[in-house]
Amino acid sequence: MPSRPVVAVACSGGRDSVALLHATLAAGRELGMRVVALHVHHGLMAEADRWACEVEALCERWNADFACERLQGSPASGESIEAWARRERYRALARMARGAGASIVLLGHHLHDQAETVLLQALRGAGPAGLAAMPRVVERDGLTWARPWLARTGPEIASYAATLDVQPAIDPSNADPRFARSRLREHVMPALRAAFPEADVALAAVARRAGEARAVLDDVAAEDLRRIAAGEALPLAPWRALSIARRTNALRAWLAQVLDAPVPQTLVDRLLAETADDTTRRWLVGGDRVLRSWRGALALVALARACVTPAGARADGALSLLRCDRYMLDGWDGALEVFSTDGCGIAPHLLAHLVVRVRAGGEQFQLHPGGIARSLKKQYQALGIPAEGRDGPLLFDAAGALLFVPGLGVDARAWAPAGVPQWGLRWTSPAQAAKAQPV
Ligand SMILES: Nc1ncnc2c1ncn2[C@@H]1O[C@H](COP(=O)(O)OP(=O)(O)OP(=O)(O)O)[C@@H](O)[C@H]1O
Missing domain, CATH: 3.30.465.60 (Uridine Diphospho-n-acetylenolpyruvylglucosamine Reductase; domain 3)
Incomplete structure (x- = not known):
């Protein structure tokens, strides 16, 4: 017997998605479809355990399948907790939908959510992409995400929910004035609706027009980038x-x-x-x-996180390395590390006036004091340095004397005498630099 198609409903436990779950179950029974409720436990609020239990209990009562995932991890530095929770919520919903064999996920957003979203985007100065707000149907990550109630009003859903004999979860953050959406919902939207009764419908129309404009802009961008x-x-x-x-x-x-x-x-x-x-x-x-x-x-x-731009780097190749650190150099993939050393190093004051150049041919490098300066090619061969270890910037002093070569190190003619403070130099390729620990 062929298996029944599966529809997933993202259910927070709030009024709208609980009502949507109920309506989907009724439709699913008629159409011979299996319905699964997906709940994401954000792990951010004290009430989260209770909400997950309530949605599970409701699913048992209504004979619906239930899946729940608790979010792991935390926001990256610089990322807001809301942005992190939103991104991870959609990822978790996608994982659970796939796990349940569903190809479509229904979300409980309605007309008033859409109107708020358009206004919030406008207040952030958004263009067509932001003003397009939430699509009614979109394909993403191999799934269809649909908002069947995007044209329904909050009160319409409320009166349906009132017939269901359930106590939907109330998320206290929805009324927290620290969030822009809460301030808009509590103070601005009621006044706007009183003055402009059709405001929600008009704002939803803005979203549709902006969506069309966005599609045209995407086409033009694709054409320009191709050309x-x-x-x-x-x-x-x-x-x-x-x-x-x-x-x-x-x-x-x-x-x-x-x-x-x-x-x-x-x-x-x-x-x-x-x-x-x-x-x-x-x-x-x-x-x-x-x-x-x-x-x-x-x-x-x-590039390595620890890299910093040397203050003295200039387009003509002049460079000052005034402290031990790891540096990025314009035009080069990799990192130049300056570190304190006991031997084979260079006097720090010599690094204050450097010139960075690509290998031009004809440069001579001396490996040991008293040794003979030879071509870089000969020295690389003598040390068995492979071709991929030879790329990188050469450093010269202001008079043009070669001081440092990637893979070979500091030229012995520039070594500081033993016992005096000195700095070593090391060039690392992008792959090595990416692994480097911050200094
Ligand atoms: N924790 C969650 N688990 C599953 N789905 C969620 C969750 N949070 C939000 N959603 C989905 O996203 C929609 C919009 O979320 P939003 O945060 O605006 O609503 P809510 O106030 O949490 O709840 P509701 O829309 O059910 O009243 C929900 O209707 C639901 O489909």
């Missing part, structure tokens, strides 16, 4: 040739792809203002990730 051959890197010259509106739109779409996270408007604004020429620059975008403009293209690179 300028943007992939993992965004070529800056053809991108700059776009009109300012299309440039902004394409940049936002490209960032959304490479960051795989919401794109802050502040980042878009900075990039637009700071990519007017091909100077090498970097922008930290959270975690270990850095956006870098280099050789006429913008790309996302991973």
Whole structure:
């Protein structure tokens, strides 16, 4: 016998999703579908255990399947607890839906939630993507997410819920004035509805129009990115040739792809203002990730968290390393580490006036005091350094004498005498740098 189709209902235990669960069970019985209630235990509030038990008890009473997952972990640094809880809630719902064999998840959002969302987005200065608010149906992570009650009002659902003989959970954070949505719900929406009775319907229409505009903007961005051959890197010259509106739109779409996270408007604004020429620059975008403009293209690179930009780094290659630390150098993938050492190091004052250059050929390096300076190739061969260990910046003093070569170390002619304070230098590749511990 073929198995029955499975519909999942995301049920917080609140009035709306409890009512939705009931209505879905009634429809499911008629249509021969199995209904499973999915509950996420956020582990953030004292009442959370009770809510999970109540939803489970309700499922037993209504003869519905029940799945529950307790969230693990905590927000990353800089992430709000609400954003973390929201993201993890949807991930947990997706896991549970798949585990239950459901391909569709129903959510209890209604017209008033949608109107609030549009207003909140407008108050944050959102564009079409934000104002599009919550889609009625969307495919994500291989599942269909649907909000069947997006056109129903809160009071309509309340009167249905009143017939069910249940005590829905009341989340006290919904009335907490620290949250913008609570302030809007408690103070602004009642006044708005009194003055404009159709406000909710009108705001939901804004969401639909914005959704259409967003779809057109997505198409234009995809077309522009294809034409300028943007992939993992965004070529800056053809991108700059776009009109300012299309440039902004394409940049936002490209960032959304490479960051795989919401794109802050502040980042878009900075990039637009700071990519007017091909100077090498970097922008930290959270975690270990850095956006870098280099050789006429913008790309996302991973670099060691501990890296800092040397204050004295300049486009002409001049550089000052004034303290022991781990440094990122513009235009180079990897990290330069300066550390205190007892031998084979360099006097710290020599590192205050450096010049960074790529290997040009013809440089001579001396491995030992009293040894002979030889070509880098010969010295690499003598030490058995493989090709992949030879990439990196060469450091010279202001007079052009070679001081440091990646893989070979400090030139013996620049070594400080034994017993005096001295610093060693080490270059690590991106893979090694990513593993490095913060200093
Ligand atoms: N902890 C949760 N577990 C399962 N689904 C949830 C949970 N929290 C929210 N949802 C889903 O997201 C929808 C909207 O959530 P929101 O936080 O706005 O509602 P709520 O006030 O918690 O509850 P309700 O919408 O049921 O009255 C819910 O209707 C429900 O479908």
